[in-house]
Amino acid sequence: MPYVVLARRGRPQLFSNVVGQEHVIKTLQNAILSNRIAHAYLFTGPRGVGKTTVARLFAKAINCKNRSDSEPCNVCNSCIEISSGRSIDIIEIDAASNRGIDEIRELRENVKFAPVSVEYKVYIIDEAHMLTPEAFNALLKTLEEPPHHVVFILATTEPHKIPMTILSRCQRFDFRMLTQSQIVKRLKELLALDEIQVDDESLSLIAENADGALRDAESMLDQVLSFSNGELNTDKVSEFLGLGSYRLLDNLMESIIKQDSVKSLETLNSLASYGADLPQCLKKLVTYFRDLLVYKNNPALIDASETKLNRLAEFSKSISTERLMKIVKLLIQTESDIKQLGYERLNFELALIKLARLKDDVIPLDKILVKLEDIESKIYSGIPEPTAEKPEIINKISTPIETFEEKNEIIEIDKQDPLKAKWIDILKSIKTKCPPALHAVLKEAYIVSIDDATITIDFDNKYKWHREQTSDPANLKILENALSEIMGKPMKFSIQSNNTSKSEEKDEIPTSQRDMRLDVLQDETVKMVLDIFNGRIVDVKK
Ligand SMILES: [Zn+2]
Numbered sequence: 001m002p003y004v005v006l007a008r009r010g011r012p013q014l015f016s017n018v019v020g021q022e023h024v025i026k027t028l029q030n031a032i033l034s035n036r037i038a039h040a041y042l043f044t045g046p047r048g049v050g051k052t053t054v055a056r057l058f059a060k061a062i063n064c065k066n067r068s069d070s071e072p073c074n075v076c077n078s079c080i081e082i083s084s085g086r087s088i089d090i091i092e093i094d095a096a097s098n099r100g101i102d103e104i105r106e107l108r109e110n111v112k113f114a115p116v117s118v119e120y121k122v123y124i125i126d127e128a129h130m131l132t133p134e135a136f137n138a139l140l141k142t143l144e145e146p147p148h149h150v151v152f153i154l155a156t157t158e159p160h161k162i163p164m165t166i167l168s169r170c171q172r173f174d175f176r177m178l179t180q181s182q183i184v185k186r187l188k189e190l191l192a193l194d195e196i197q198v199d200d201e202s203l204s205l206i207a208e209n210a211d212g213a214l215r216d217a218e219s220m221l222d223q224v225l226s227f228s229n230g231e232l233n234t235d236k237v238s239e240f241l242g243l244g245s246y247r248l249l250d251n252l253m254e255s256i257i258k259q260d261s262v263k264s265l266e267t268l269n270s271l272a273s274y275g276a277d278l279p280q281c282l283k284k285l286v287t288y289f290r291d292l293l294v295y296k297n298n299p300a301l302i303d304a305s306e307t308k309l310n311r312l313a314e315f316s317k318s319i320s321t322e323r324l325m326k327i328v329k330l331l332i333q334t335e336s337d338i339k340q341l342g343y344e345r346l347n348f349e350l351a352l353i354k355l356a357r358l359k360d361d362v363i364p365l366d367k368i369l370v371k372l373e374d375i376e377s378k379i380y381s382g383i384p385e386p387t388a389e390k391p392e393i394i395n396k397i398s399t400p401i402e403t404f405e406e407k408n409e410i411i412e413i414d415k416q417d418p419l420k421a422k423w424i425d426i427l428k429s430i431k432t433k434c435p436p437a438l439h440a441v442l443k444e445a446y447i448v449s450i451d452d453a454t455i456t457i458d459f460d461n462k463y464k465w466h467r468e469q470t471s472d473p474a475n476l477k478i479l480e481n482a483l484s485e486i487m488g489k490p491m492k493f494s495i496q497s498n499n500t501s502k503s504e505e506k507d508e509i510p511t512s513q514r515d516m517r518l519d520v521l522q523d524e525t526v527k528m529v530l531d532i533f534n535g536r537i538v539d540v541k542k
Pocket of ligand 1: 063064065067079080
């Protein structure tokens with residue numbers, strides 16, 4: 001018995017054997033059951049996902065006299081002839097091979113003749129988008145007045161290249177790319193036919209390289225089986241795919257994550273001596289790190305074997321999204337460098353060294369958010385940010401002037417606010433030189449301006465009593481003496497007059513808008529956010 005490749009032997013003979021495409025199968029089965037067969041169908045979708053397989057199955061099912069529900073019996077003459085490809089009433093045209101000119105001409109001549117041995121003559125036109133304009137025209141003529149015994153099934157990967165006049169006469173079905181687990185499941189079924197045992201990891205590796213095309217995965221499996229003399233494992237598959245060794249690639253990924261350039265270079269060396277195709281390995285790394293990036297942000301989107309998922313989970317703990325983005329970017333850049341400049345190994349090595357030096361210099365967004373929430377809760381609970389401990393940082397930052405308009409008043413405050421830092425310093429020193437009660441009163445003031453001889457301060461309306469206490473001449477004298485002592489020169493306090501323009505509601509706000517802004521502006525994270533987005537604070541809400 002001649003060797004029949006696995007994929008052909010295992011070709012689905014029933015709708016229920018088709019992998020994936022449930023939405024298509026269900027609609028076609030309903031059409032069969034209700035006997036509403038259209039004259040033209042368009043099967044679109046990526047290559048190798050089952051378009052022609054389903055077309056042949058459909059041709060068989062609509063012609064089977066002993067159907068059970070919508071499934072063909074596979075034992076009647078018609079079924080056997082169609083399954084073996086011997087039926088003269090099922091005509092397959094490959095539009096890619098000669099653009100279909102002769103076939104379509106022949107089709108036009110023969111289409112009017114009734115089928116010989118079955119009910120429906122079925123024309124399956126594969127790669128239909130490759131037909132010439134003349135062939136499309138001829139086809140259109142037939143589709144305009146189709147004989148009742150004819151069914152056309154056009155299969156294409158590029159439906160946009162099919163003329164509208166044809167499209168509008170077809171029932172369209174969109175086939176989807178298959179998931180890795182669907183492909184692995186199918187490969188297992190095929191292997192079971194020959195009672196061959198292969199581990200899931202190897203099958204996943206094949207599925208991964210098939211990019212959602214079952215046909216590619218099936219023929220890859222066939223080739224790997226011959227290549228490995230039936231002894232199939234991940235290393236054999238990797239070797240076949242030009243990836244050297246699966247284990248080595250995994251090691252390489254790990255050493256990149258650990259930023260261990262010594263180990264990375266050693267592993268690359270081993271891969272090269274394995275005879276691995278380095279650009280292919282690089283491509284694989286891009287895929288792996290892309291998967292890791294997606295996994296880190298939404299694990300549900302990754303369709304992979306359990307072993308790989310566990311590995312991704314492990315890796316994702318020790319690397320930030322930001323570094324992953326940089327890694328993917330750098331690897332893609334290296335791929336393009338190799339394409340343009342050559343020097344595969346050198347460019348690969350350079351990339352590995354660069355990857356080991358990457359720094360997480362960006363604070364991850366999730367950390368910024370946590371910090372912001374923290375600030376928010378502090379504002380809410382009325383605990384001020386510990387700004388006094390950071391004056392040296394504040395002083396280093398350039399200080400552009402921001403103007404905020406708040407109802408009737410305009411307050412000029414510095415974006416980074418060294419003024420407030422200064423005020424906090426002064427308050428600290430005053431604490432040691434005046435009665436604690438007086439310091440506590442003054443603490444509720446905010447600074448407006450400072451010059452050679454005067455510090456102008458103000459109080460919010462809710463601190464009316466504090467304002468009065470500070471304005472009391474006896475108290476003011478004590479405070480000014482302390483201030484002068486600290487500053488080493490005579491200084492006075494100027495307390496701004498009570499601002500009556502503030503509304504009653506505003507009085508009830510525990511901390512004023514402005515104070516909250518000042519507090520928020522002191523925070524390093526907020527500064528960074530303002531810096532990143534080139535923004536300013538418009539409002540602070542609790
Ligand atoms: Zn049958």
